[in-house]
C-alpha cells in the first residue's frame with residue numbers, strides 16, 4: 564500500500580467503546596475506517612488544499628492511509644487521471660494501472676487555472692470519458708467526478724471492478740457511483756484503446772440526446788392528448804394512478820378510451836345503455852365535451868361535432884371549440 568508522507572495510523576479516528584469487526588459501529592464511516600487498511604495498487608494525489616477537508620474525498624482517502632500525497636515537481640509513473648489529460652482512460656491502460664497505480668489532482672474545479680499542471684502529472688495523463696457523479700456535492704452531474712470517483716472510474720474502465728468497489732465502499736454514497744454508471748462502464752470495459760472509448764462515449768451521448776428529443780416530443784404529444792382542460796374530475800384522478808391501475812380499470816371497462824386517449828363512455832357502444840338517466844360527459848377525438856348524441860355520431864363515424872347543430876347544442880351543458888375553449892355554458 565502507498566502511504567502518504569505525513570501520515571501514520573495514529574490520526575485514524577477510532578470509534579469510542581468499539582472494537583474492530585463489530586457490526587454495531589455508531590457510524591458507518593467508523594466501521595469503514597477499520598475495514599480498509601490497504602489497497603492492491605498505488606494511489607496518489609497532488610493536494611492543493613482548495614477544498615473543505617470535511618467534504619473532500621481525497622483528504623478522506625489520505626486519513627484512511629490509502630493514498631500517497633505528491634509534491635509539486637514530483638511525477639507519477641501510473642495513470643494520472645487529470646483535467647489536463649489528452650486521451651481518455653481505456654482498458655488498454657490495465658497494465659499501467661496494475662503495475663504503477665493511479666493518481667488524481669485534489670483541487671477545486673473552479674480553480675483549475677491555479678494548478679501548475681506542467682509541474683505535476685506524468686507520462687500517462689488521462690481524461691475520463693462521460694460518467695455521472697454520485698457524490699453528494701455534484702450528484703447527477705456528468706464529467707465532474709470527485710477524486711475517489713475518478714480513481715474508481717479508472718479502475719472500473721480497465722476491468723478492476725473489485726478495486727473500484729473496495730475504494731468506493733469507504734463512502735456511504737460510494738457504490739451508487741457504480742450503479743448509476745453500470746451500463747456505461749460496461750460499454751467502456753468492452754473497448755480497447757482511448758479512441759474506441761471516445762467513440763463509445765460519443766455514441767452514448769448521441770443516444771442520450773435522441774432520447775431527450777423524443778421525450779420532449781412525447782411530452783408535447785401528451786399535452787395535446789390532454790385535450791380539454793375541463794375534462795371530468797373523475798378522469799383526471801384516474802390519470803394520477805399508476806399505469807397498472809389504469810390498465811386494470813380499462814379491463815374493468817368502467818371507462819374506455821379511443822385511440823387518441825379520449826374517454827368514450829360505455830354508453831356510446833350500447834344503445835340500451837344510452838337510455839340510462841346516468842348521463843356521463845362524452846368527448847370527441849380532440850377531447851372536446853360533446854353531447855350523448857354527438858358521441859353516437861362520432862362512434863358511427865358519420866358526422867363530427869358541428870357548431871351549427873343547434874338542437875344538440877341545447878342539450879349539452881357546456882360546449883367547447885376544437886381547442887378546448889368554452890364557447891357555451893348553459
Ligand SMILES: C[S@@+](CC[C@H](N)C(=O)[O-])C[C@H]1O[C@@H](n2cnc3c(N)ncnc32)[C@H](O)[C@@H]1O
Pocket residue numbers: 614618619620621644645646647648666667668669670671672689690691692706707708709710711713
Ligand atoms: C477537481 S478535483 C475535485 C475533488 C473534490 N473536491 C473531492 O472531494 O474529491 C477532482 C479530481 O478528480 C479527477 N477527475 C474528476 N473528473 C475527471 C474527469 N472527467 N477527467 C479527468 N479527471 C477527472 C481529477 O484528478 C480532478 O482534479
